[in-house]
Amino acid sequence: MATHLQARGWQVTVLTLRPEYTPPSDPSREELQNIDVIRTHALMPLAWGRLLRERYRAAQGGSRARVASQGASPAQSGRSRLQGLREKVLFPDEFNGWLPFALQAVAARRFDVVLGTLPPFTVGVVARAVAERCRAKLVLDYRDPWGDLNQITRLEPVLRDRHGRLEDRGLRQAALVVAVTPVLAEQLARRTTAPVVEIANAVDRVPEHLVCGPESTLAYAGSLAYGRSVAPLMAAMADLSSGGNDLQLVYAGPDGAAARAAAGPHAARLRDLGPVSGARAAALVEQARAGLVLASPDYLYAYPGKIFDILNASRPILLVGPARSAAAALVRRHNLGWAVADDDDAGMRQALSELAAGRSFTPVHLDELSTQTTMDRLDLELRNLL
Numbered sequence: 001m002a003t004h005l006q007a008r009g010w011q012v013t014v015l016t017l018r019p020e021y022t023p024p025s026d027p028s029r030e031e032l033q034n035i036d037v038i039r040t041h042a043l044m045p046l047a048w049g050r051l052l053r054e055r056y057r058a059a060q061g062g063s064r065a066r067v068a069s070q071g072a073s074p075a076q077s078g079r080s081r082l083q084g085l086r087e088k089v090l091f092p093d094e095f096n097g098w099l100p101f102a103l104q105a106v107a108a109r110r111f112d113v114v115l116g117t118l119p120p121f122t123v124g125v126v127a128r129a130v131a132e133r134c135r136a137k138l139v140l141d142y143r144d145p146w147g148d149l150n151q152i153t154r155l156e157p158v159l160r161d162r163h164g165r166l167e168d169r170g171l172r173q174a175a176l177v178v179a180v181t182p183v184l185a186e187q188l189a190r191r192t193t194a195p196v197v198e199i200a201n202a203v204d205r206v207p208e209h210l211v212c213g214p215e216s217t218l219a220y221a222g223s224l225a226y227g228r229s230v231a232p233l234m235a236a237m238a239d240l241s242s243g244g245n246d247l248q249l250v251y252a253g254p255d256g257a258a259a260r261a262a263a264g265p266h267a268a269r270l271r272d273l274g275p276v277s278g279a280r281a282a283a284l285v286e287q288a289r290a291g292l293v294l295a296s297p298d299y300l301y302a303y304p305g306k307i308f309d310i311l312n313a314s315r316p317i318l319l320v321g322p323a324r325s326a327a328a329a330l331v332r333r334h335n336l337g338w339a340v341a342d343d344d345d346a347g348m349r350q351a352l353s354e355l356a357a358g359r360s361f362t363p364v365h366l367d368e369l370s371t372q373t374t375m376d377r378l379d380l381e382l383r384n385l386l
Helices: 002-007 045-059 074-089 097-106 122-134 156-173 182-189 231-239 256-269 278-287 306-312 326-334 344-357 371-385
Strands: 013-017 034-039 113-118 137-144 177-181 196-198 217-221 248-252 270-272 291-295 316-319 337-340
Touching: 002 371, 013 097, 034 097, 034 182, 045 306, 074 248, 097 122, 097 326, 113 371, 122 137, 137 156, 137 182, 137 371, 177 182, 177 371, 182 196, 217 278, 231 248, 231 256, 231 344, 248 256, 248 278, 278 306, 291 306, 306 316, 306 326, 316 344, 337 344
Parallel strands: 013 034, 113 137, 137 177, 177 196, 217 248, 217 291, 248 270, 291 316, 316 337
Antiparallel strands: none
């Protein structure tokens, strides 16, 4: 957004944290060019704790003891109580100590528009405070929901209400709300009187055709969090082995142990590479027959970002997950590949057979998801505010 808005005539300033306060970014990622980036400190004891822990592990040679146990031990119960205390103190999230540093960093500056991309939800709090101080238009850009987010619904009612009230303050002040998917836009439209527009993630290069790559692989780069599993897919791949199908799943991510466990007796068809850089992940997709996307049943509103990575590589998508998910609807609407429910064994075997045979797809109306189109729309919406 920063790069494309600057190219459209905006003077862009990015306000963010210093790198030591956030998870490591992809080293293959390009730095922003000719854009003013303000990086600040923050009061974040958890971040400093993680940093000290990593330094200790590095000094110990990276070894960690792992203990498996059954049931809830006293230590686990203590951790649960500590988690509850942390949710109350670190409100709305662990980045809440950023606010005074962020305000001080831009105290002498003035802006026409302040755009906050969240989560983390503290970003919404900071953006609202900066916009109020500058008398600027506030734009809240939602990548994930806040008050309706799955994790937050598991909080105790008092804390959940506290999140809702804080979010409502921002939604009342907002001049514009941006949502990354149609489902999220519908949720937000019910909670604010501000205009809500859907501006999805985008494809840098719109492919005319999605063709299978040269290797007999299916590539998946990412985590298996939020209830996602490769077990149904691995079973379907094994069912096709009698026909001479040598298709393999290449997994690149932090959950290799979970992937191998889910593969079970079919582990020979799984190649676990561990975490890789963004550039390496893109190369895996480019060589593969197709890219795999797993839609989580807990996040039906979401378009996983890897959908757009796969499209940038001009490869078809095999999406496995709930048929009613927004991601499955996106794949079907634009003819981007296969969208198969994880309990549809016959549909999964058919998709894998077609994938192994090298079926190609011609996308429909994909221009509406191009970077040019989406950023032109964001630019127009922001100019209309002024």
